[in-house]
Amino acid sequence: MGNKQTIFTDEQLDAYQDCTFFTRKEILRLHGRYHELAPHLVPMDYTNDPDVKVPLALIVNMPELKENPFRNRIVESFSEDGQGNLSFNDFVDMFSVLSEMAPRELKAIYAFKIYDFNVDNYICKEDLEKTLNKLTKEELTPEEVNLVCEKAIEEADLDGDNKLSFADFENMISRAPDFLSTFHIRI
Amino acid sequence: MDASDAVFFPDRHAPAAPLLLEQLPSYQSLLYRRKSSSSTRRRGSGRGRQPSISSVKWAEQKPVHSGEELRPVRELPMSMQEKRREQQQRLQQGGALSGWGVWSVSVRRSLKRMKEDGAEALAALQLWRADIHLIEGMFGTGILSYFSFLRFVVLLNFVMFLLMFVFVMLPMIISSRTAHNTTDSRTNVSECSVYPDTSRQGLVVFHEHITDLLSGTGFLERTYLFYGFYKPEFIHPRFTYNLPLAYLLSTICYLLLSLVWIVKRSASGFKRKLVQDEDRFQSFCNKVFAGWDSCISNETAARLKRSSLLYELKTDLEEERIKRKMASRTRSEKLRIYSLRTALNLFVIAALGTCFYCIYRATVFSQRKQAEAQKSMFLLELVVEYLPSIVITLANFITPLIFNIIIAFEDYSPAFEIRFTLMRCVFMRLASIGVLLFSLWVQITSCKQPEDCHCGYNHQVYPCWETHVGQEMYKLVIFDLLIVAAVTVFVEFPRKMVVQHWRCGVTQWLGQQEFSVPQNVLEMVYGQTICWIGAFYCPLLPAINTVKYVLVFYLKKVSLVTNCRPSTRPFRASSSTFFFLAVLLIGLALACVPVIVSIAEIPASRACGPFVSFQSSWQVFPQVISQLHPGLRSFLLALASEACAVSFFVITCLGMFYVIALAGAHKRVIEQLRDQLAMEGRDKRFLIQKLCQAQQVCVRSPQRFGGKRRNAGVCVQEPALLETQA
Numbered sequence: 072m073g074n075k076q077t078i079f080t081d082e083q084l085d086a087y088q089d090c091t092f093f094t095r096k097e098i099l100r101l102h103g104r105y106h107e108l109a110p111h112l113v114p115m116d117y118t119n120d121p122d123v124k125v126p127l128a129l130i131v132n133m134p135e136l137k138e139n140p141f142r143n144r145i146v147e148s149f150s151e152d153g154q155g156n157l158s159f160n161d162f163v164d165m166f167s168v169l170s171e172m173a174p175r176e177l178k179a180i181y182a183f184k185i186y187d188f189n190v191d192n193y194i195c196k197e198d199l200e201k202t203l204n205k206l207t208k209e210e211l212t213p214e215e216v217n218l219v220c221e222k223a224i225e226e227a228d229l230d231g232d233n234k235l236s237f238a239d240f241e242n243m244i245s246r247a248p249d250f251l252s253t254f255h256i257r258i
Numbered sequence: 259m260d261a262s263d264a265v266f267f268p269d270r271h272a273p274a275a276p277l278l279l280e281q282l283p284s285y286q287s288l289l290y291r292r293k294s295s296s297s298t299r300r301r302g303s304g305r306g307r308q309p310s311i312s313s314v315k316w317a318e319q320k321p322v323h324s325g326e327e328l329r330p331v332r333e334l335p336m337s338m339q340e341k342r343r344e345q346q347q348r349l350q351q352g353g354a355l356s357g358w359g360v361w362s363v364s365v366r367r368s369l370k371r372m373k374e375d376g377a378e379a380l381a382a383l384q385l386w387r388a389d390i391h392l393i394e395g396m397f398g399t400g401i402l403s404y405f406s407f408l409r410f411v412v413l414l415n416f417v418m419f420l421l422m423f424v425f426v427m428l429p430m431i432i433s434s435r436t437a438h439n440t441t442d443s444r445t446n447v448s449e450c451s452v453y454p455d456t457s458r459q460g461l462v463v464f465h466e467h468i469t470d471l472l473s474g475t476g477f478l479e480r481t482y483l484f485y486g487f488y489k490p491e492f493i494h495p496r497f498t499y500n501l502p503l504a505y506l507l508s509t510i511c512y513l514l515l516s517l518v519w520i521v522k523r524s525a526s527g528f529k530r531k532l533v534q535d536e537d538r539f540q541s542f543c544n545k546v547f548a549g550w551d552s553c554i555s556n557e558t559a560a561r562l563k564r565s566s567l568l569y570e571l572k573t574d575l576e577e578e579r580i581k582r583k584m585a586s587r588t589r590s591e592k593l594r595i596y597s598l599r600t601a602l603n604l605f606v607i608a609a610l611g612t613c614f615y616c617i618y619r620a621t622v623f624s625q626r627k628q629a630e631a632q633k634s635m636f637l638l639e640l641v642v643e644y645l646p647s648i649v650i651t652l653a654n655f656i657t658p659l660i661f662n663i664i665i666a667f668e669d670y671s672p673a674f675e676i677r678f679t680l681m682r683c684v685f686m687r688l689a690s691i692g693v694l695l696f697s698l699w700v701q702i703t704s705c706k707q708p709e710d711c712h713c714g715y716n717h718q719v720y721p722c723w724e725t726h727v728g729q730e731m732y733k734l735v736i737f738d739l740l741i742v743a744a745v746t747v748f749v750e751f752p753r754k755m756v757v758q759h760w761r762c763g764v765t766q767w768l769g770q771q772e773f774s775v776p777q778n779v780l781e782m783v784y785g786q787t788i789c790w791i792g793a794f795y796c797p798l799l800p801a802i803n804t805v806k807y808v809l810v811f812y813l814k815k816v817s818l819v820t821n822c823r824p825s826t827r828p829f830r831a832s833s834s835t836f837f838f839l840a841v842l843l844i845g846l847a848l849a850c851v852p853v854i855v856s857i858a859e860i861p862a863s864r865a866c867g868p869f870v871s872f873q874s875s876w877q878v879f880p881q882v883i884s885q886l887h888p889g890l891r892s893f894l895l896a897l898a899s900e901a902c903a904v905s906f907f908v909i910t911c912l913g914m915f916y917v918i919a920l921a922g923a924h925k926r927v928i929e930q931l932r933d934q935l936a937m938e939g940r941d942k943r944f945l946i947q948k949l950c951q952a953q954q955v956c957v958r959s960p961q962r963f964g965g966k967r968r969n970a971g972v973c974v975q976e977p978a979l980l981e982t983q984a
Contacts, residue, residue, distance in 0.1 A: 090332050090341040094374050138560035139552055151337065160338030167332070169552065180335045186547065202546060207568050219571060222578070223542045229932060230939025238935060243543050250548040257391065257553055 078102055080118050091167035098163065104258065105162050108133065117159065125162070127155030135256050140205040141185055145169075148184040169256040178254050179244045183237050194235040196220050385409055389815055396559050397773070397818070404775045405811070407838045411786055412807045414519060418512045418793060419800035425508045426797055427482055429499050430489070450713035453486070453721045453865035465636040472736060473643045474729040474796075483732070485795045486725035486866035502868040502878045509794050509853065516790065516846055524839035541574055577671050584671070599668050609660055610686060613653040614693045620649040621697040629719045646697075646730070647737035650690045654784070657686045658777065680776050684841055687784045688848050691791070694734075695852050698727060699860075714861030722866035724795050731792030731799060738785050739806045746817045754821040773818055779838050782807075783845045790849035794856070 076099060079087070087098045106113045108129045114121055127146055136142040146155040149165040157165065167173065168181050188198045199220040203211065211219070227235050227243035235243070244250050331345045381387070386409060394402040470476030480487055490502060549567050554560050587595070624645040634642075641648070661679045670678065702723045705711035715723050789803045858876045862869035869875045883891055896902060 086342050086345070087338075088371070088374075089345055090338055092332055094378055096378070134555050138554055138557060140550060164338050174333055177333050177335055182547065199546065206546065206550060206564070207571070208564060210564075210568055211571065215572070215575060218575060218578075219542055219546070223546050226541075226543045229936045231936065232939070232943070236939070238939070240547075242932070242935070244547065247544045247548045249544060253548050253551045253553075255552055257394075 078115060078117050083117070083120075087163060091163055092170050092172040093163070093167060101163055101166060101258065102159065104133075105159055113159075122158065124156040124158050127157075130155070130157055130162075135258055139256075140208075141202075144185045144188065148181055153190075166256065166258050169254065171251075171255050171257075175245065175251055176241070178250070179241045180237075182244065182250075182254055183240045186240075192237070194240060196224065196234065199223055385412070386811065389811075393815065393818065394553050396554075396556050401773055401775060401818070403835050403838070404778055405815070407779065407835070408782065408807060408811055408814075410523065411782060411842075412804055412811070414516060415786075415789065415800045415804040415807065417515065418789075419798075419804060421508050421512050421515070422793065422797045422800060425504045426488065426501070429501060429504070430482070430487075433499075450717045450721075450864035451870065452717075455480075469636065469639055469643070472640065472733070474732040479725060479729075483796060483798045484725040484728045485797070485868075486722040486728075486863075488797075488868045490868050490870055500878075500882065502872070502875075503882055505868050506857065506875060506878055509857070512793065512800075513790065513846070513850060513853070517843075520839055520843055520846065524836055524843070528836060542571075545570055545574070573672055577673065580671055595669055602664050602668055606661070606664060606682065609657065610689070613657065613686070614689065617646060617649050617653065617690055617693045618697040621646045621694055622701060625698070625701045644733060644737055646694055647734050650694065650734075651737065651741055653690060654683075654687055658683050676776075680780075680837075683777075683780055684783075684844065687780055688787060688845060691734075691784070691787060692848065692852070694730070695727075695791070698730060702726070713864055715863065717863070717865070720863075722863050724863055724867055728792060728795030728799075731788055732796050732802070734788050735785065735792070735799065735802055735806060738781070738788075739809065742781070742810055743813060746813050750817050750821045778814070779841065782810075783838075783841050786842065787845035787849045790846060791852050794853050 078099065079102075084095050084098060087093065088095060091098070093101065102117070105125065106115065109125050112125060113123055127143065127150075130136065130146050131142040136145070139145065143155065145165070146157060147153060149161045149168075150157050151161060168177055183194070186194050186198060186202050188201045189195070200216055203216050203219060224233060224235065227239050229239050229242060230236065331341050331348070334341060334344065336344070386405075390402060390405050390409070393405055466476065470478055474483065478484075488501060488505065545567065549570070551563055554563055624642055627642045658679070661682050665675045665679050668675075702715050702720050703711065705716050711717075720726050785803065785806070789799055792799045856875070858874060860874060862872055862875050864870055869878065872878060872881070883894055886894070
């Protein structure tokens with residue numbers, strides 16, 4: 072299949088295909104999208120692995136992410152510096168995990184990171200409140216927010232420490248019927 | 259000390275132990291992907307579920323635990339560089355591969371690539387992929403499930419049509435073109451085998467052609483469309499093609515094929531439903547963590563999704579309140595509620611009975627008028643022909659409204675209300691078809707004089723009753739399509755115009771059209787049930803159904819995009835797919851009953867069709883078997899004997915009991931494991947506390963560490979952070 076493209080070497084494309092859930096065509100298309108975000112910053116030639124990062128502000132304006140209330144957290148979780156600046160590797164990784172072929176366990180790990188706002192490896196009540204407020208744009212009354220958070224922790228907390236560790240979260244996600252279909256972005 | 263690092267505060271009073279917990283293998287996967295700093299504290303740049311490539315000082319395990327299965331690299335939660343490194347490591351660990359090893363690895367890899375490319379090409383061929391993608395982006399996964407269900411039904415109908423075409427129609431077409439000898443195996447020519455020609459003679463007015471087209475009479479009656487056209491048997495120069503057998507077998511085949519396909523599709527949803535149906539159902543968690551549909555890319559859709567999530571959460575809170583209220587009901591209240599429910603259920607049954615009686619009378623009236631064959635006004639004739647369909651559609655329109663009103667008085671929880679109303683609607687739709695068929699059969703076997711019915715049916719009025727039943731089914735399908743088109747064009751578009759341009763109280767209360775997924779699904783199941791029943795009498799019905807559903811897809815899509823707003827009460831995608839397929843299965847089961855009864859019990863008409871020489875359609879099988887090779891015949895007879903059937907039944911029962919017992923055992927194991935998990939968490943915290951206390955004792959003893967507390971590395975208290983975080 073002689074597709075004469077000069078963006079990546081064949082070896083790089085093979086590595087991408089092994090490490091993500093995308094095919095060659097999709098990876099090239101992703102590169103096109105990445106380039107569109109910052110045409111002056113992103114080179115067209117990736118054969119020598121340039122160290123280029125697109126800032127958070129440009130990535131969250133992508134049409135796929137624009138309406139997502141957790142877009143900042145999503146991009147931050149995949150970035151290496153934690154500030155949301157994604158290299159192309161991180162970019163591809165992000166969409167690979169969010170694609171429909173990624174398994175549930177992998178998605179659960181990243182979902183946990185996304186909902187953990189204060190980065191303490193626990194989803195505590197404050198994290199839940201922030202999640203809820205982002206979801207509903209603060210249209211629930213404080214008592215209702217409180218009640219919902221309490222009920223959520225009550226439903227999922229196994230070890231009784233009033234917050235969700237990763238084990239609790241994963242157990243809950245494995246029984247959440249909608250998770251696979253909603254934690255999925257098509258690009 | 260980085261404040262942004264992972265810190266763990268289990269308990270306000272216990273000392274913090276951040277580093278100890280970070281060292282645990284289960285923690286590795288959660289750390290953020292940051293470049294390893296050069297501090298003495300361990301910072302894992304590599305982390306995986308297996309501590310395979312962590313650069314931790316004290317995680318000195320071997321890269322892969324023996325016996326642990328390697329997950330594919332793409333499923334590891336690491337950044338790209340780390341995955342590449344892992345891949346390299348695995349290749350190196352594979353050892354020095356010989357030439358054969360290298361070749362087999364490369365072959366496997368290229369096969370995998372080819373499979374992926376093939377799957378991608380196949381996915382691109384999928385019907386309506388772009389349209390469904392658009393709908394998903396605008397309205398989310400709930401409505402998407404309806405459209406993908408519609409696509410499935412179109413494919414099912416197409417496959418059914420292919421089956422009937424290849425095995426039943428094609429031989430007929432070939433035989434009518436080529437020179438052949440047909441054996442017309444009509445042995446008894448009696449008065450039952452007279453099939454008068456009902457096509458219109460003389461000068462035919464144009465509107466009569468339209469009537470014929472819409473009701474399958476006249477010029478359409480003796481065509482491939484209906485059962486009556488097919489001949490019993492014909493001999494091709496080289497071999498005999500037994501058409502009756504083919505007809506029967508393809509009927510059984512398409513029913514079985516539909517069953518297998520639907521069950522296969524619902525298997526994944528069913529598995530998930532079983533897991534879900536455990537005691538601690540988590541509606542809140544599901545909404546908070548899996549509620550937002552990340553596919554939404556449209557601002558209006560996002561706004562609507564937000565409001566629908568809000569609505570859902572408020573409904574759930576309301577449900578909690580109602581549950582608490584229900585639990586605190588007194589005895590007298592319970593009595594009142596139960597008596598009210600009984601009365602309302604009786605009312606529902608009465609309403610259903612009335613509808614069924616109306617359908618029966620409409621069918622009888624319509625049949626009588628058709629039998630009289632009087633020429634009357636065009637429109638009146640059409641209305642009379644379509645009277646059963648009109649009555650059924652009206653009943654199916656009115657009864658959901660009644661059910662919605664009644665359920666409000668019955669005081670159930672909101673989720674149960676929705677499900678119960680749907681069940682009632684399903685019953686109404688499917689039972690109305692049954693009533694229609696029953697009333698048709700009553701008409702066909704009703705005789706004013708006894709000599710009319712000595713063939714088993716009224717051969718004077720219905721010389722070819724199967725064609726007649728086929729015509730009724732054909733009319734139902736056509737009417738269904740007309741109604742969908744008419745409602746879309748004449749109700750939904752004007753409604754949108756009115757609501758948009760004329761703002762007053764009434765119109766705002768009416769609001770824009772909402773796309774109600776359950777009602778649309780019920781319509782589709784109704785149409786498909788008719789198709790399954792009717793395909794035996796009208797072999798081209800699956801083809802008509804395919805075309806009909808293609809049209810319905812485009813109609814609904816246009817209507818959705820231009821007229822509707824997403825419902826504020828969203829239908830959850832996951833449970834809904836299973837629900838659609840379950841209702842479809844009920845429809846299939848219901849459709850099998852009339853087909854089986856008519857094949858096995860009801861005498862086939864003597865005047866037309868492939869089964870003229872047989873007592874009933876099923877008689878083909880004994881005849882064919884008696885002509886088979888004696889060894890094969892005895893084998894088949896043995897299979898059908900009582901001994902075989904009973905033992906098969908017993909074995910199936912045993913298998914079922916075994917599987918049920920296994921499921922029960924698994925549930926118990928899950929409970930135990932869950933308790934164990936909770937206990938382990940508590941153990942872990944306890945042990946860490948003890949460890950910290952022990953280490954603090956060591957630290958505090960001044961002889962061993964002189965002054966430099968920092969270098970201890972573990973168990974350093976950070977009281978300032980403790981206060982702010984906890």
